[in-house]
Amino acid sequence: MSIRSATFGTCAVALVLWAPVAVADPADPPAIQPAAADAPPPDEVPPPPVDDGRVPSAPPQTVKTPDGWTLTVSSKDEVQLPIAPLTTAVSSREYSAGGVFNGSLVPPDSASAPRGVLEVGYQIGCGIDMSTSNGVTLTGSVGLNSGLGLSGPLGALPTGVAPIFSIPVSGGIGVALKPGIVNIVPVVKKEFKGPDPWVMVSNFHIKIDGCVGQSFLRSYAVLTRSTDQSDVVLGYYGVTKQV
Template sequence: MASVLGRCAAVLAAGALLLGGAGPASADPDPDLVAVDAAGATPVDPAAAVPPVDDGRVESSPPATLKAPDNWVLKVSAKDETQRAIAPLTTAVSSREYEVGGTFNGAMSGPDESDPPHGTLEVGYQIGCGIDMSTSNGVSLAANAGVNASLGILGTDVVTPLPDGVLPNIGGNLGGAITIGLKPGIINIVPVSKKEFTGADPWVMVQGFRIKIDGCVGQSFIRSYAFLTRSTRVSDAILAYYGVTKVV
């Protein structure tokens, strides 16, 4: 009997040690547990709920390259491009305004010549509109009015071939309509700079430049472009670069 009581006392002592050792550890939060509110839903982090601010940065397209028949190689590239939609000063829903920027580089290499190469480097933007109102009649009002006259004959209860009187009637009608002139989408080309140069490495840098178009309804798209032209007395070699299209 004594041995049984001893074994029970040992079991109780071991359980007390286990409970005593687990107590402090249970006070520490489990990193794998997610806190919930009183309704049982997971609370949303306010910082995570705020959408990121569009800083206007856009990815540039790969450089464009052209090899001319006289073995000259032309190259156009862009970097640090930005395109950010801003509120137009007119506050009209059919106006679009953007703040753009970027650095556009041209490069030419070829056989040795006595004179350095020369030409032009044009930089600008293309803006596409889903619906165009700039070349239509826009919103217009139409109305029509008319007058109708008639004569009525007054009779009596007694049958007689002669009328007892004549009653004139005058009626009118008035109608109106509102028409909105819409046309299929249009692409607006907005040149920013056309640089004439002499040398092999022309470049144009644009920063904080604002462009605006009117008569644009619906979704719009914008992309940059750069045209590099190498001119000689007998030829022109033209290379075009188009940036990544951004939906705004």
Template structure:
């Protein structure tokens, strides 16, 4: 009888342990599952196909056709440019009214005339013109003005008068703007002797101040053939670029 009673008690203990063990398992299964965030990778940019031309240089600008003329003494003058670049550069002053550019190009001339004539001589000037929609460089710019005064007075109060004083304060803001202006920036003026002068510009920076609104830039070249008694001048202007 004693043995049987002990077995029954042991079974009861095992059953209770089984109940608590099942409860523990159930609690563990109810915990939320931790999910790692998935970071989407940027799609890979495919390389350019083999043999494809490189992307265009944003600084490159087209050149105007060559300019030509014939002088009264029989000389033909020709003036042109190639490989021009014009790139907008953030100004060192950080002022919004400053325009700065990095420019370059090859400007060349040729002159042909009578075979018995002496080699031509003269000058070749190269530079740039920058047009501004609104000009602040030759005006007073922004002007602040103000005034203050004192006005005494009397106010009747009961049987007497109370002195008072008013201090009016006024002010104004004046912005002086002028119509657009064209700024000419010479870069080089070459004195030469020969039939084919040229000027090369590379990585040259030009800057103007007091320019508000839209701006435009273009290159220019002036060819002058000189003799003791005459000058023949030929002008060439590049393509206008809006910036």
């Protein structure tokens, strides 16, 4: 009876040892996300925008005169673009400028036909001015000093007298700078007869020398109304551009 029980127990252990082991299926690989369709390739990144020189116009200037006139001066389509100067000096600046400048004169009912002058130009502000100073200067001096000294064997008492000469040399560099100045560049003075004078400036080159540091540029227009009894002057100044 005990021998049969042992044999049955051995077969049960063998069945357990030879039972197949279940292997889990491999996990599915992660889905590959497609690249964004609207992203440009690295070699097709658009270049940075180029300054085309366009400048916003300042608000129009209007005045009403004591004798009933209404004067207005304004501008539109302004362009101010820095360009390479003819010289290689960093103190030389050159700009290409343009725009349309308009005047308007509305007289009272009994007034005669308007007449006057419309002046258009540009103002250049320079941070440091070298044009009216001495600029860079070099200073120096050379001298000659003479004297007498004792001579003799080293470590012994002097036995003679010998002349001694020395040539001192000194030098320096001076830079003369002046505070910034504003240069006014008139372009045109238009005498007119009529209520709506205007001036158009296109590709006008402005040059300044002896300017160090930052520079600034803006347009101006001055409208003058003239009668036999009076003159009225109205000024317009454009938006300042750092160039």
